[in-house]
Amino acid sequence: MSSTETDQRGPRSQRSQEADKPHRRKGEKKYSCDECGKGYPVKAYLKRHQVIHTGEKPFSCDLCGKSFSWKGSLKTHQLIHSEVKAYSCDQCGRAFTHSSNLRSHLATHSGIKAYSCDQCGRAFTHSSSLRSHLVTHSGIKAYSCDICGKNFSQSGSRNTHLRIHTGHDVYCCDQCGKHFATDAALQRHMFTHTEERPYKCDRCEKTFKTPRYLRRHQLYYCYCSINLVLL
Template sequence: MMTHNLIRIHEKPYSCKVCGLTFSTKGSLKRHMMTHTHEKPYFCEVCGSAFSQKHNLTIHMRTHTGENPYKCVICASAFSTRSSLERHMKIHTGEKPYSCETCGSAFSLKSYLKQHTQTHTGEKPYACKICGSEFSSDSDLKRHIRTHTGDKLYSCQVCGLAFSLKFSLKNHQRIHTGEKPYSCEVCGFASAHKSYIRIHMRTHTGEKPYKCEVCLSTFAERGHLTTHMKTHDSEKPYACKTCTLSFSRKHNLISHMMKHTGEQPYSCEVCGSAFSQKLSLKRHMRTHTGEKPFKCDVCDSAFSQKINLKAHMRTHTGEKPYNCVACVTAFSRKSSLKRHMKTHNV
């Protein structure tokens, strides 16, 4: 009888008339047929997403509930699906059976290899029907589509904010937990975001990859270049109603207004000093931490502020950009010129 049951398990008497695949049960064939008919009878009551199988709806609901029933026994990471856990386990085993024939890179999953090979071929077979953007993977296209639909499937259970990408929710949750898993190997600076560490490292390396095409000034951050470009743009639509000064950015006007109101919303948790701008507080904190990220390439002197390094460099270059209008004496620092001007009673 046991032998007879084993034989029946491997029998597949139910055939799909569309593609020819065979199945051992009538229910399996019925579920398979939905891949041809595109029937999706199972609906999510939260976001309206539809699925052809009840099992897929169950897995999807975990994106709303945050349930992660599959746990890694090595590092305690948790996942919503068994396949995600299986992929994760290869991080610990180091198993990478799929190799690229072009460059030799190895991958733990066949799908990773397939996506990688497209970096060599330039192939982007997944196109957005709305804007025409092309992507190398189906998952990248799906994430992109949400920028058009506005779908935000991932919600924070603490504050209710919703996000279109799962990793965006994960990054956001660190605001609540205070977790800062990424740290600088040079000075120990820690951050909740890996991208911030990459930007921070430029304070050590001096790298400035963003260049102004007008004056060739370089910057470590794209945002700093964007701000700088406003100096070349004569348009200043944001006007101060108190003193008539105008600004190219609304943020600069808001910061300026605090000079009139006396508002200082940024406070030092160490000594209680208050500042009108967040950047001023950041510079002040270095007086407590002793951090001196700006280093001289000539003599290894270090400074807490970039402007101090710039002034110091003039001791090496001999540059004296501040000239006395009365006697033409030149100085390397503006403060030195001011002191000198008092000898002329100016």
């Protein structure tokens, strides 16, 4: 066999071996999670995902102690403490720490409430708000106050309530001395001391002092809404 033939066969043999090797298709997810079956193209992505199942949160904030599963989430959280709000709404001027919060806020200006409750008809701008609202219909109150034992369906409501016990940012009515956890709650309460009824039913024109009374009226007492149901 001549050296020329050997040299020629060599490259052909190498090409043949390369052709026999399995080629990974673009987007192929060869690493899958044993817990949920979700696949990833890179092993590092799989390891990052598996933290969800272990519940491990090794990255904690030095300022408030809140812990996170990923370093990126911690960095995003720390912007809250920096007080830097680089994303502002060009319609109302309200500023936000994250661009995602600004996008979520902009939906409130559109007036579109695409997510409605199939139990009471109340509509929401965001799906997350609807999910939080649905808990109120379940009757489940999984969050309780450690001080007075009062139960709440949402953790945010419980945390707001705790301000009454801690005295932090408590709003007091200067007419009757009643305390409230939020300024909005105080403002609603103030209408009870006046004859003002700013909340009007768009079905029968009846007015109310609080949005709670208006919603109750529309659900159970409004003659127009009853007719709509019957029709």
